[in-house]
Amino acid sequence: MVCVCTYIGASAQAVNKHTTLQSEIYNAMATQSPTMAVPTDAQLIQAQADLWRHSLCHLTAMALRCAVQLGIPTAIHRLGGTTSVSDLVTALSLPQSKMPYLGRVLRLLATSGALASPKEGTYSLVPLSYLLVDGVFIDGEASQKALLLSTTSRYNIEAALGLADWFKKDITPPPSPFEDVHGATLFEESMALLDPESDELFHEALAAHDHLGIGTILRECHDLFKGVQSLTDCCGGDGTTARAIVKAFPHIKCNVLDLPKVIEKVPSDGIVNYVAGDLFHAIPPAQVLMLKLVLHFWSDEDCINILAQCKKAIPSREMGGKVIVIDIVVGSSSKEMLETQLLVDMLMLVCTRGRQRDENDWSTIFTKAGFSGYKIVKKLGPRGVIEVYP
Numbered sequence: 295m296v297c298v299c300t301y302i303g304a305s306a307q308a309v310n311k312h313t314t315l316q317s318e319i320y321n322a323m324a325t326q327s328p329t330m331a332v333p334t335d336a337q338l339i340q341a342q343a344d345l346w347r348h349s350l351c352h353l354t355a356m357a358l359r360c361a362v363q364l365g366i367p368t369a370i371h372r373l374g375g376t377t378s379v380s381d382l383v384t385a386l387s388l389p390q391s392k393m394p395y396l397g398r399v400l401r402l403l404a405t406s407g408a409l410a411s412p413k414e415g416t417y418s419l420v421p422l423s424y425l426l427v428d429g430v431f432i433d434g435e436a437s438q439k440a441l442l443l444s445t446t447s448r449y450n451i452e453a454a455l456g457l458a459d460w461f462k463k464d465i466t467p468p469p470s471p472f473e474d475v476h477g478a479t480l481f482e483e484s485m486a487l488l489d490p491e492s493d494e495l496f497h498e499a500l501a502a503h504d505h506l507g508i509g510t511i512l513r514e515c516h517d518l519f520k521g522v523q524s525l526t527d528c529c530g531g532d533g534t535t536a537r538a539i540v541k542a543f544p545h546i547k548c549n550v551l552d553l554p555k556v557i558e559k560v561p562s563d564g565i566v567n568y569v570a571g572d573l574f575h576a577i578p579p580a581q582v583l584m585l586k587l588v589l590h591f592w593s594d595e596d597c598i599n600i601l602a603q604c605k606k607a608i609p610s611r612e613m614g615g616k617v618i619v620i621d622i623v624v625g626s627s628s629k630e631m632l633e634t635q636l637l638v639d640m641l642m643l644v645c646t647r648g649r650q651r652d653e654n655d656w657s658t659i660f661t662k663a664g665f666s667g668y669k670i671v672k673k674l675g676p677r678g679v680i681e682v683y684p
């Protein structure tokens with residue numbers, strides 16, 4: 295690294311006009327950041343390009359949102375999986391005059407990996423965009439359209455725009471930036487009162503997010519359920535996960551615990567036993583409890599309280615007692631995967647009071663809740679499947 299002072303000193307010795315100008319620029323930078331090494335010309339050009347990318351990447355999300363709102367993934371699917379821009383314009387009944395503009399949106403989406411472009415001017419689905427096709431079915435309804443539309447909704451964007459103001463306020467316990475900006479809490483009555491349509495979209499998005507992947511877990515972590523006689527899925531909603539478990543392991547007796555307002559809307563199915571309650575107060579006992587995509591929604595203190603309730607509801611480790619936690623475990627050798635995990639953590643920061651945790655965080659919480667040990671059984675993409683032992 296070249297120290298600022300040395301660099302400026304060297305520039306000052308040069309005599310031509312160009313270097314004098316450069317020296318002035320470097321001097322101005324050095325005044326602002328005396329410890330930062332002055333970037334070279336190549337670094338400056340790269341830094342400017344990187345800055346453009348960082349400050350404009352929300353437009354990739356907006357381009358994807360626009361594609362979903364126009365029904366592009368579904369249209370490509372119906373056209374056989376690959377299509378030209380002109381066929382897409384016709385299929386979507388868009389004005390022909392918009393064809394060049396649509397081509398530019400599709401080009402960005404292909405470059406960012408949301409579509410593929412097998413040859414110039416043609417576009418096809420990739421697994422990501424396949425998840426945005428209407429009615430796509432993989433181990434159940436798998437379309438993630440609602441998730442995309444909710445994370446890019448004006449409510450989420452406005453909450454993120456309020457982040458700097460939120461940091462300056464000293465309120466204990468802090469509301470989320472979402473609550474601070476909108477005066478309503480995601481997934482609660484206040485949001486339904488503020489905007490029933492968006493509240494419905496947020497719930498649809500949550501269900502889409504939570505339901506995708508149980509089939510993979512059951513296939514990849516078969517041993518997790520070996521010898522299990524009974525299981526309570528805590529915060530199991532409408533029982534989608536529990537029914538999938540019973541389908542794969544018919545001998546397991548499954549309970550689903552959720553709030554009364556959720557359970558009263560679930561028709562009994564003769565497959566799963568639905569229990570209305572609050573996991574902070576009492577959990578229906580079982581050999582194994584499952585907390586799938588639950589704890590990231592809560593603070594560390596709440597997680598410890600929830601896990602302490604779990605411990606009361608299971609038998610000893612020798613009797614097969616355990617809690618299965620399925621949640622993000624932050625940390626990956628892939629920069630892209632780590633960035634994904636941290637972006638989801640930012641989503642939690644902006645919209646909820648929860649957070650994503652690394653292995654160290656998880657270990658601390660398990661110990662504080664009185665558990666004797668844990669094992670990360672499998673990492674599935676950004677998530678980990680963890681067994682926690684009493």
Ligand SMILES: C[S@+](CC[C@H](N)C(=O)[O-])C[C@H]1O[C@@H](n2cnc3c(N)ncnc32)[C@H](O)[C@@H]1O
Pocket residue numbers: 500504505528529530531532535551552553556571572573574585586587588591
């Ligand atoms: C994100 S979690 C559900 C994730 C779910 N386990 C899955 O993987 O599909 C949301 C659920 O937690 C439920 N819930 C929230 N607070 C609860 C509480 N105190 N006791 C029981 N259920 C609760 C909500 O009603 C909602 O159904």
